[in-house]
Amino acid sequence: MQPAATPINFTSLGLSNALLTAIQQRGYTQPTPVQIDTIPVILTEQDLRAKAQTGSGKTAAFGLALLQKIVQHREQRPSTRTGNQVGTLILAPTRELAIQIAEAISDYASAITPKVKIICAHGGISINPQMLALRGGADILVATPGRLLDLVEQNAIKFADLNCLVLDEADRLLQLGFSEELNEILKLLPKKRQNLLFSATFPAEVDQLIAKLLINPVHIDSATQAEALITQRVISVTQEHKNILLAHLINDGDLQQVLVFANAKNTCNRLVLKLGKADIYAMALHGDKTQSARNLALKKFKQGECRVLIATDLAARGIDIEQLEAVINFDLPRSPNDYIHRIGRTGRAGQSGLAISLLCDEDEAHFRVIEKRMKMRLDRECVAGF
Numbered sequence: 273m274q275p276a277a278t279p280i281n282f283t284s285l286g287l288s289n290a291l292l293t294a295i296q297q298r299g300y301t302q303p304t305p306v307q308i309d310t311i312p313v314i315l316t317e318q319d320l321r322a323k324a325q326t327g328s329g330k331t332a333a334f335g336l337a338l339l340q341k342i343v344q345h346r347e348q349r350p351s352t353r354t355g356n357q358v359g360t361l362i363l364a365p366t367r368e369l370a371i372q373i374a375e376a377i378s379d380y381a382s383a384i385t386p387k388v389k390i391i392c393a394h395g396g397i398s399i400n401p402q403m404l405a406l407r408g409g410a411d412i413l414v415a416t417p418g419r420l421l422d423l424v425e426q427n428a429i430k431f432a433d434l435n436c437l438v439l440d441e442a443d444r445l446l447q448l449g450f451s452e453e454l455n456e457i458l459k460l461l462p463k464k465r466q467n468l469l470f471s472a473t474f475p476a477e478v479d480q481l482i483a484k485l486l487i488n489p490v491h492i493d494s495a496t497q498a499e500a501l502i503t504q505r506v507i508s509v510t511q512e513h514k515n516i517l518l519a520h521l522i523n524d525g526d527l528q529q530v531l532v533f534a535n536a537k538n539t540c541n542r543l544v545l546k547l548g549k550a551d552i553y554a555m556a557l558h559g560d561k562t563q564s565a566r567n568l569a570l571k572k573f574k575q576g577e578c579r580v581l582i583a584t585d586l587a588a589r590g591i592d593i594e595q596l597e598a599v600i601n602f603d604l605p606r607s608p609n610d611y612i613h614r615i616g617r618t619g620r621a622g623q624s625g626l627a628i629s630l631l632c633d634e635d636e637a638h639f640r641v642i643e644k645r646m647k648m649r650l651d652r653e654c655v656a657g658f
Contacts, residue, residue, distance in 0.1 A: 327620020396563030608645030
């Protein structure tokens with residue numbers, strides 16, 4: 273008879289006492305699959321391509337491993353970083369995600385002494401405080417690509433000491449819209465470094481770029497298990513009834529925290545007004561909002577003060593909301609990969625979730641493409657009166 277396998281815990285992953293203290297304070301008991309798979313790889317300095325859903329614990333996976341590397345490096349050799357050098361660079365496609373990552377890693381680092389210097393740099397606010405913060409360098413810089421290049425232009429940052437690059441939501445950063453900025457950034461970095469890529473999807477069109485970026489990478493896929501926890505529903509509806517059906521689904525289903533996706537900024541704004549007339553408090557999150565308005569909407573939604581957050585794909589990319597009850601696709605996403613990213617906002621950390629898509633006749637062909645990518649066929653439902 274084989275002895276029972278010893279369950280893997282955070283201690284067995286080789287984390288320091290300071291990190292174990294922070295983990296315990298956050299209420300984490302057992303590492304998630306993506307943490308078990310990726311932390312040892314990161315600690316051995318290998319390049320990594322990790323497929324993992326939002327809510328799977330991926331920020332803690334790379335955050336804890338990066339902090340452990342800093343702890344080990346300090347034990348071996350006290351820091352000699354001078355000027356505005358950065359040791360680790362984490363890139364994120366949106367301001368909200370950059371802030372979220374920086375706050376989480378700062379939390380994990382709270383018990384480490386001397387203090388780990390973690391800086392977040394993003395647009396929408398003055399660059400001057402970020403330039404001041406970078407004097408004396410940083411152990412970890414979390415940044416959006418555009419603001420990072422602004423800092424480079426101001427000679428506020430140097431990369432000679434950089435040893436690790438992390439791309440979170442890597443597929444978005446590697447695709448059109450960010451790829452030019454990313455290529456500019458890559459030219460500035462030392463060729464000898466560790467590269468870590470995390471995303472819920474890696475579409476075929478970015479494979480060539482990934483092959484150029486990573487050297488003998490370890491491939492890990494923790495996304496499939498997360499998708500299985502999400503109940504997916506498709507409801508057929510006419511275009512003119514979509515607004516009132518959305519309000520009906522939220523009220524009749526007694527949904528208390530719902531993330532609604534729309535493809536246009538003006539649709540987000542319009543739905544806020546429409547839902548308001550149905551006594552549903554909603555706020556919008558999109559690129560035309562000021563940074564303070566975006567922060568406020570996200571804060572109120574996370575704290576349960578706002579029942580519905582209506583967002584575009586890019587604005588909501590990577591946002592992690594604990595125990596999010598449901599995601600509703602008011603508009604279908606433009607690609608199957610965006611569909612996976614959207615529904616991955618719910619069903620996080622091993623919990624069940626609900627994803628509803630509203631389907632008009634003109635959307636049918638496009639949704640079949642999404643189903644083919646997901647390797648599933650979903651029943652079309654009808655709601656009486658709609």
